[in-house]
Amino acid sequence: MDPGTALAVVSLSFQVFAGCVQGFVLLTEAQNLGKDASYLSTMLELEEYRFVHWAEAVGLLAEPQPKLHPRLNQALAAQLMAQLEKLISEPVQKLRDRYGLRLSAEPPASFSSQSGDAKSGTAQGVLSQALASETRRKILAKAGLIQKNISWPKRLWWAAVDKERLHQLVDDVSKLVGGLWALLEPIQQSEATYMLKRVLHQVISLCSEQEKLKDLRQALHIRQIGTAQESYDLIEITAGLKACRLDDTLGTKGSMNNDVNRTQLGRVMKLHPHLLANYQSQTKDSLSGTATYDGQRVWVEHKVVSRALRRKLASRVERLSELLSQPEDTDFLTLNCLGYFESSDRFVLVYAFPRENAAETGTDPVSLLDLLRSSTLKPTVTQRMRIACDLCKTILAIHTSGWLHKDIRAENIIFFPVSSSPEALTASKPYLTGFFFSRLDSPTEISEKPDGFDLFRDIYTFPGYIEDPEEDIAFSKRLDLYALSCILIEIAEWRPLKHLVRKCIEHHEPQTKILEKVRDWIKENEIENGMVAFRMGEKYALAVSKIFHQTQLVTEGSTSPRDEDTNTLLDVVHELEICRI
Structure with a gap:
């Protein structure tokens, strides 16, 4: 193809692309869709x-002129874009005939700006800010569809909507866009x-609107992208967790203490203490263990609180139990909370066993600490990589939804094997438990700390956090990440951290000094000297290094954006997911 012809083809492709963008603008910004169909706008x-x-990836948005990727099937791409443009830029009459949809230049007679319709008339969803209006305007102006910085496609109104047929339109759009993505290498x-x-x-x-997050979760759930590589399950559950958090934060005190309201909303109910029996502590001094509740085998956690803080922390316990009562998901490995009750000096949270574990078999749960102590269990690198990735994804979901865990340690990572065989143990999933000190990631929240110092328990704690009057460090995501980096070291070495560092610490030293030595040992021996890379490979070592170095910004007074910690963990999850052993 000569250069002149190639340029003409590219120009035509950009013109069709811009026509598609114009169609998206008209449909996604149309008013009066209605609350019950707002998730369809989010899908669009x-x-x-x-x-x-996709257009950016293949070079259609290159400056100063589009330059298509040489290995792109341009003919098929042009055909798919033409079909997409025809589908979403069709005249109003064709949309009505094909999908039963009616768009109008004027508000329908039934719409009233003085009524509740005004709220449902707003079309913008949670993703409206992801693609800046300036980007859309630039594309349309470059194609000559609008005058740059002056005009904008006139906003239309939904005069009649058949939700099922609009859903069909969205499905057709999704298939065509999916076809374009399939052309990428x-x-x-x-x-x-x-x-x-x-x-x-x-x-x-960044979103603080519960309904928009619910729309996003529903949109991702319905979409059900087929391939594992394009799975959005983790984002779907995270959107639901954040929506739950906002629901609790914005709820009134009266509604939070009203059992009738909770029943109507499907929320966690307060449980009855007399139905809990056969409690067995995980370890001698542990605040968690197994029991039976109304004949069902369950996992139990005790949150001890002082009398002075009980009333202030009651709403937090309720919010936490609701957060952890979300439907079980393979990308969010926490136990499903059945409810809670108050007993003397504590709150007691009760959790169901995971579905894949037959609670009736009687096989006891085991912690990661138990497995690390085992002299016979030797999981492969692949199995350890899976454990690490599962744990990182769960913490990512917690952080993105606006919560802090605050007690990440090997004893709080629990496995529920179907039998006691080594094969069953290594095949089971790691569930994050121990939400004793968890709270919302907000400076106005009361922040609890454990009483005293116990090296075995607090070895995952960032130096200076527990009790150092000269260095009062507020808890943040980075301190959770520091604990996570310690866990990842344990998984790599397959030994408890306390045993790994025993030669470099003295038990009589001040706690901050001990924790500083632990941190320095991780940095020098495991990261800089390459021991993690030797045990698990370079990808895993890079993941540990990213997390660990992000935590060091705590003492450096970093003023980096709040979402930088979440992005770091997102990078790590991505690297671990695509890593192949």
């Missing part, structure tokens, strides 16, 4: 973002998917 916004991101697909996930995590972190 998601497809528009994927479409524009595997590496391009992986990078594009990761960038989209990063944007979605940032959107969830």
Whole structure:
């Protein structure tokens, strides 16, 4: 193909691309869709973002002129874009005939700005800010569809909507955009998917509107992208967790203490203490263990609180139990909370066993600490990589939803094997428990600390946090990440951290000095001297290094953006997911 013809083809492709963007603008910004169908607008916004991101990946947005990727099947791409443009830029009459949808230039007679319709008339969803209006305007102006910085496609109104047929339109759009993504090379697909996930995590972190987060979760759930590489399950559950957090934060005190309201909303109910029996502590001094509740085998955690803080922390316990009562998900490995009750000096939270564990078999749960102490269990690098990745994804979901765990340690990572065989132990999933000190990530929240200092328990604690009057460090995501980096070292070495550092610490030293030596040992021996890379490979070592170095910004007074810690963990999850042993 001669240069002149090639340029004409590229120009035509950009013109069709811009026509598609214009169609997306008209549909996603149309007013009066209604609350019960608002998730469909979010689905369209998601497809528009994927479409524009695809165009960027193949070179359609290159400056000063589009330059298509040489290995792109341009003929098929042009055909798919033409179909997409025809689908979403069709005249109003064709949309009505094909999908039963009616768009109008004027508000329908039934719409009243003085009524509740005004709220449902707002079309913008949670993803409306992900693709800046300036980007859309620049694309349309470059194609000559609008005058730059002056005009904008006129906003339309939904005069009649058949939700099922609108859903069909969204499905048709999704298939065409998916076809365009399939034209990307595997590496391009992986990078594009990761960038989209990063944007979605940032959107969830910044969003403070519960209904928009619910729409996003429903949109991702319905979409059900087929391949594991493009799975958005973790983002779906994270959007639900953040929506739950906002629901609790914005709820009134009266509604939080009203059992009838909780029943109507499907929330966690207060349980009855007399139905809890056969409690067996995990260890001698542990605040967690197994029991039976109303005949069902359960996991139990005790949160001891002082009388002075009980009333202040009651709402937090309720919010936490609701957060942990979300449907079980393979990317969010926490136990499903059945409810809680108050008993003398404590709150008692009760959790169901995981579905894959037959509680009736009688096989006892075991902690990661128990497994690390075992002299016979030798999991492979692949199995240890899976444990690490599962744990990172769970903590990522907790942080993105606006919570801090505050007690990440090997004793609080529990496995529920179907039998006691080594094969069953290594095949079981790691569930994060021990939410004794968890709280919302907010400076106005009461922050609890453990009483006293216990090296075995507090070895995962960042130096200076527990009791140092000269260095009062507020808890943040980075301190959770520090504990996570310690756990990742244990998984790599497959030994408890206390045993690994015993030669470099003296038990009579001040606690801060001991914890500083632990931190320095991790940095020098495991990261700088390459021991983690030797045990688990370079990808795993890089993941540990990223997390560990992010935590060191605590003492350096970093003023980096709040979402930088979440992005670091997101990078780590991505690297571990694509790593193949």
